[in-house]
Amino acid sequence: MSDNKKKQIKLSALDEDVLTVLLGRELYGLEILDQLNLDRPDELMFSSLYPALNRLEKKGFVSWKWGDEHDSSGGARRKYYKVNGAGKAALSEIQQYRAALAQRSAQGHTTFVGI
Amino acid sequence: MEWEMKVLRFHRKYICQNQSIRLHLKDKFRLQLFLFDPRLELLLFGLRQWLIGFQFIVSLCPLMLWIIYFLALILDPHCEAKLPQLGREDFLLLGTFLGILLNLLNVLRLLRIKKTFNGCKLGTIFPEEWQADLKTLQKRWMKQNYSCQKIRFLTIKHIFHMVLGYIQIQLENIWLPNNVSLKKLNNFKTYKVLRS
Numbered sequence: 001m002s003d004n005k006k007k008q009i010k011l012s013a014l015d016e017d018v019l020t021v022l023l024g025r026e027l028y029g030l031e032i033l034d035q036l037n038l039d040r041p042d043e044l045m046f047s048s049l050y051p052a053l054n055r056l057e058k059k060g061f062v063s064w065k066w067g068d069e070h071d072s073s074g075g076a077r078r079k080y081y082k083v084n085g086a087g088k089a090a091l092s093e094i095q096q097y098r099a100a101l102a103q104r105s106a107q108g109h110t111t112f113v114g115i
Numbered sequence: 116m117e118w119e120m121k122v123l124r125f126h127r128k129y130i131c132q133n134q135s136i137r138l139h140l141k142d143k144f145r146l147q148l149f150l151f152d153p154r155l156e157l158l159l160f161g162l163r164q165w166l167i168g169f170q171f172i173v174s175l176c177p178l179m180l181w182i183i184y185f186l187a188l189i190l191d192p193h194c195e196a197k198l199p200q201l202g203r204e205d206f207l208l209l210g211t212f213l214g215i216l217l218n219l220l221n222v223l224r225l226l227r228i229k230k231t232f233n234g235c236k237l238g239t240i241f242p243e244e245w246q247a248d249l250k251t252l253q254k255r256w257m258k259q260n261y262s263c264q265k266i267r268f269l270t271i272k273h274i275f276h277m278v279l280g281y282i283q284i285q286l287e288n289i290w291l292p293n294n295v296s297l298k299k300l301n302n303f304k305t306y307k308v309l310r311s
Contacts, residue, residue: 030248047279050245054284058291074250076243 009090014044014052019061019083019091028067028078029053053081061087162274166281172217183209241277249273 011019021027021035029049036044056062067078083091241249252273256266 028248029244030251033248045276046245046248046273047276047283050277050280051283051287055287055291058288060292070247070251072251072254073247074253076247076250078247079244 009093011090011094012052012055014048015056015061016091016094018049018052018056019087022062022081022083023088023091024083026065026080026082028080032081056087057081059086060084061090158271159274162278166278168220169282169285172214241281245277249277 017036018032021032027035029046032053033044033046033049036049053062057064061083062081063084064079064081067080069075069077249270253266253270256269261269
């Protein structure tokens with residue numbers, strides 16, 4: 001991809017978490033929230049989740065489809081989200097950046113200790 | 116308005132008096148009973164009207180700034196040279212004033228519409244998937260044998276968080292790439308009204 005066409009990827013920590021949870025599976029809003037809250041120190045609420053999903057959808061990182069009507073949801077349909085190709089690429093790029101950052105940090109630490 | 120509220124209160128009182136029946140209610144009927152709360156319905160109705168007004172204000176703000184700019188140009192053709200001299204504080208004050216004015220108009224509109232209150236359900240406020248999540252949560256709380264009061268409190272708490280999320284989405288959609296899903300989100304008519 002040329003530099004002109006390459007878009008700057010902006011992902012917040014929460015966006016990254018949502019993409020990671022959605023990787024390889026289709027989940028609806030509450031399921032995503034449950035998955036995110038499993039080991040989270042501060043509980044995540046709908047006020048953070050829905051804007052994050054909206055951001056990811058607008059940026060083209062996730063796609064969605066309507067689910068069937070369920071009695072458990074009072075007859076309302078659920079929206080099932082999944083990560084698409086662009087989302088996977090963005091997540092991979094961010095993870096590579098974080099890995100490189102951690103590696104540099106470790107190298108810096110070694111150098112500092114060596115001095 | 117008054118007689119409608121009286122009817123709602125009467126039904127509520129009648130149902131609450133029959134506590135023995137409530138013990139044997141199925142989940143679905145208990146959910147309906149919970150939703151049949153005049154205070155909650157009034158709250159939801161007010162919320163919906165406020166959100167519609169808020170959405171209108173957000174869409175109007177950029178336009179209003181342009182109108183003020185052009186009015187200033189018409190009234191004083193030489194003011195364009197003075198515009199760069201205006202500080203950031205002036206624009207902040209102008210924005211705050213506009214925001215307060217439009218919100219006051221919104222509240223006045225809300226008070227006028229409130230007279231025609233005839234009940235409101237979740238389906239008329241939030242997108243379908245949001246209400247599906249909320250209903251699923253309510254079912255989960257019922258299975259955990261939470262009290263009716265606790266379920267009501269938790270529902271209101273989650274509705275409050277959904278409102279915050281809704282406001283954030285509206286604001287973020289101003290600068291986010293496309294507006295396709297915004298139209299979907301705001302088109303209340305496309306949302307299926309809850310079958311209860």
